Amino acid sequence: xxxxxxxxxxxxxxxxxxxNHDEEVEFYADPQEIRQQIFKIISDEMRADEAIDALVRRKxxxxxxxxPEGSDEWDVLYRKYYEEEVxxxxxxxx
Numbered sequence: 001x002x003x004x005x006x007x008x009x010x011x012x013x014x015x016x017x018x019x020n021h022d023e024e025v026e027f028y029a030d031p032q033e034i035r036q037q038i039f040k041i042i043s044d045e046m047r048a049d050e051a052i053d054a055l056v057r058r059k060x061x062x063x064x065x066x067x068p069e070g071s072d073e074w075d076v077l078y079r080k081y082y083e084e085e086v087x088x089x090x091x092x093x094x
Contacts, residue, residue, distance in 0.1 A: 003046065048089060049093040056081040 012035045019025045059081050067074045
């Protein structure tokens with residue numbers, strides 16, 4: 001999913017505000033630094049998702065016969081390959 005920079009900034013503020021109102025959460029860094037880290041995490045995940053999407057599309061395109069995008073078969077393969085790549089990506093992440 002692609003989001004504009006403004007939407008990612010807005011999300012980082014919403015996440016920070018939600019955490020900030022939680023009595024069980026205590027911050028030890030400057031709020032702006034925390035929002036910037038939240039922004040970076042969201043941006044990094046979006047980039048990773050775009051890379052996975054591109055890889056999955058290439059896998060589908062490399063099938064022996066053409067599979068039209070939007071067909072049931074394409075959707076099933078996309079979900080299958082996407083889940084496999086996400087699982088592989090999660091294993092690599094710390």
